Amino acid sequence: MKRTIELLKENNLLRVIDDEVDIDLEMAHIAYVEVKQEDSRALLFTHPVSKKLNKKFDMPVLMNVFGSYEATRLIFEKEPDEIAQTIEKLLHMKPPSGFMGKLEMLKELFELKNIFTKRVNSKAPCQEVVKEEINLFDLPILKTWSGDGGAFITMGQVYTQSLDGEKQNLGMYRLQVYDKNRLGMHWQIHKDGAHFFKEYKEAGKKMPVSIAIGGDPLYIWCGQAPMPNGMFELLLYGLIKEKNAILVKSKTNPIYVPTDSDIVIEGWVDPSCEEIERPFGDHTGYYTLKEPYPVMDVTCITTKKKPIYQATVVGKPPLEDKYMGWATERIFLPLLKTTTPDLIDYRMPENGVFHNLILAKMKSCYPGHAKQFMHAFWGVGQMSFVKHAFFVNEDAPELENYEDISDYICDRVSVENILISEGVCDALDHASPNACYGGKLGVDCTHDNVRYPKKNILEDKELFAKLSSKVSEIKSLHHYKTHTKTPICVIGIKKERPIKEIYEELKEFKDNLKLLVFVDFDKNDVHNPYMLVWRVVNNIDAKRDIFLETEYIGIDATNKSEKDGYEREWPEDTDCDKTVLEDLIKRKLIKNNKELLKNYYV
Ligand SMILES: Cc1cc2nc3c(=O)[nH]c(=O)nc-3n(C[C@H](O)[C@H](O)[C@H](O)COP(=O)(O)O)c2cc1C
Incomplete structure (x- = not known):
């Protein structure tokens, strides 16, 4: 995460905001407008506050890390098309002919060893600090829209495993903070997290879940990548970065998470209990309709010594997911071609x-x-x-x-x-x-x-x-x-x-x-x-x-x-709160670009 921030800085792709900015709407509104600009940059808020909770956080908040094509390329360390070519080559591997052909193939196969995750037992950076008290409100978790039913973790990497522990999954799902130790799991019915959940529900067993925040931003992209059911998304990490993702076991459940995560929230989901998720302004640009979702009881929170909290805002386009989606579209073309x-x-x-x-x-x-x-x-x-x-x-x-x-x-x-x-x-x-x-x-x-x-x-x-x-x-x-x-x-x-x-x-x-x-x-x-x-x-x-x-x-x-x-119930559009917007413009945290605000229905 620190390397990414340095890299963004060196490439003039980071705006550091040292003013006190509220996690309640203000931060999300600034990020929302920023990423719609032509020269959009990632944002590092160094002084997050919550007026509602009367709190100042010592943890900076990073937003819009995928906020441009350039930033996305930096995170991938290569062009998405290049990754697509590698996948295409793997899909069409032919038996080698001749000695040189065999050597070449051996080299390619040897490189594939990087795609598998590695597990370590040593003390991991993400577990440097084990929080004595579990209180999700100690994290600068944002409320992004005025109609939202509270604060949501929006860039959480949700790690789960199948009931028999054979399959692992990383999915990017938003998570509502219900109270200081309970989180809503918005894995939609078609997603792998929900498939695993069904297994636990049928077996009447609690499901272990760990949520990592931060670390290498590529984990986030992997979490949203539409990998086939049963394939661990971190294989993609290894393929792209040409190095293994290094994982460590969570403290209070059997789930493995990347050692370089900034924050890890561990817990268990009781399949017998679901709650109606409160409203959330979603990436369609509308609020989500009410549906019941499972709830996780948090059993432990660990962090790096100096963690950085990562968040995004979803709503009317264009937003950060434009650039994540672009990379996904390019990289998945060869896989799509296998059926068409x-x-x-x-x-x-x-x-x-x-x-x-x-x-x-x-x-x-x-x-x-x-x-x-x-x-x-x-x-x-x-x-x-x-x-x-x-x-x-x-x-x-x-x-x-x-x-x-x-x-x-x-x-x-x-x-x-x-x-x-x-x-x-x-x-x-x-x-x-x-x-x-x-x-x-x-x-x-x-x-x-x-x-x-x-x-x-x-x-x-x-x-x-x-x-x-x-x-x-x-x-x-x-x-x-x-x-x-x-x-x-x-x-x-x-x-x-x-x-x-x-x-x-x-x-x-x-x-x-x-x-x-x-x-x-x-x-x-x-x-x-x-x-x-x-x-x-x-x-x-x-x-x-x-x-x-x-x-x-x-x-x-x-x-x-x-x-x-x-x-x-027909949902409302996600619109910025006009008072908050005007105040941020007055404080010069948002440019008063009337045309841009009008063009994108801000
Ligand atoms: C910014 C962003 C937010 C997302 N939020 C959710 C979510 O809350 N729930 C969900 O099921 N999918 C969400 N997705 C889509 C999933 O991450 C995506 O479908 C992923 O492939 C799911 O992985 P899985 O099939 O392994 O579960 C989100 C994607 C992005 C880019």
Whole structure:
């Protein structure tokens, strides 16, 4: 951790804040705005305080450590693409031919010895201090959003093992502080931590868990990496760093944790007791819906002599997870190709919050090939959470060239090329009618078979006058991609009735419209495509909210309620507390960049 901080400093990627900053909202708000800036840096808060608890902490807080591409490369010590190449090579290892070939392979195999973790019995830095009293409130654990139900550990590495002790797992899950010695375990139902928990529950046994904070930041990335079930994520650490992760046994349970962790919280989870987790502003940019989660009883807290607490803030993009997600996307490409061999590349844009949107480039070889890929994606590990997938052919522009790729897609959208299905959803998805299960959209843009006559495209002003004279709830409008075969008309609406009715009423203007996207007027800027993508892919369930007719498609991306047949509790957006924000601007801890604050709906 200290080396990382030095490295960030040397590369001008660290901002040290010596002012007293409150762990209650202030720190998270500063980090939230910082990482949205072009020249975003990691933040080291040297004087964390809690006004509410009347406390000053002697433990600094590090945030946004993955806050840029440059910082992420520094942590990996190499390009993510380089790591992908190593994995690709391993996956395609062939029997060596000739003496030199054998020698070369021996060298490669020898290097693989670094991937396995090593266990030591000696005194580890993470156990230099054993806290006499267990009190989680002695740690500078942040409350990130005003609607949060309290403080949450947001960069905890959660180490668990299977009931028989054979398999180990590292997952990054947020953990709510219930009181001074109890933590909520937010491992979602599909995750490995939850799978192990089920084993303990069925056996009626308490489950050991240790949470490490700090140490090499790469552990954190490994914790969020979608490794196949049963594979310990620290193997990736060894592969990337070309050295073994060194682990030591926790003091009060059998779980092994990295010796260089700054803080270790040990404990046991009683499977017979679950509690409703209080609200938390999540990486979707919405608060999480209430669900019960297991609780850990803390049995010991150990630290380094001078530990540093690490935290992140999740919410509306772009945030630190953008850069972690970028590395994951690059490194996992070769693994994804093992089930979809003609896949060329893919992107999960951060404003699609990863699981809500994927763009994939493939070499389409036969009819239905893209649809085959859709089913494959929806059936593979955490890729199965993806709600909306667009497949383009090998002649498409670069996937990260969002303007050109969206033109390409718009020229290939037709009802025939759309597949609406259903399946597993991320536990955080709020739009689906049921928790963890809902609609999926796949669009096959691999062939250019869209030959509809061009629409009669009007200027925004004229179109707005025409449509709003028919439907008075229409308050704003912008027509995108009018040079393509599928212009996208985004309509801001003051919703008073189901959108389907409005879609039907606007059908008489079919000559001027092809794809209509409805959003709530008061929550969205129709001229802000980055945030519109975020909103639309978050807010729709493909089965319920997409209306398909030849040459006339509607998407209802408004918030839903019982009137729309939605029976769950629609969550609020994560918005900064205006008073806290203004105060931080006054104290010059946040730059008063009005445009940036507006553009990202801060
Ligand atoms: C910043 C951040 C926070 C996350 N929080 C959670 C969480 O609270 N619960 C969860 O199940 N997954 C969370 N994830 C995703 C998991 O870390 C990820 O799915 C990981 O692959 C799970 O590992 P597992 O399958 O070994 O359990 C988070 C990811 C990131 C980047």
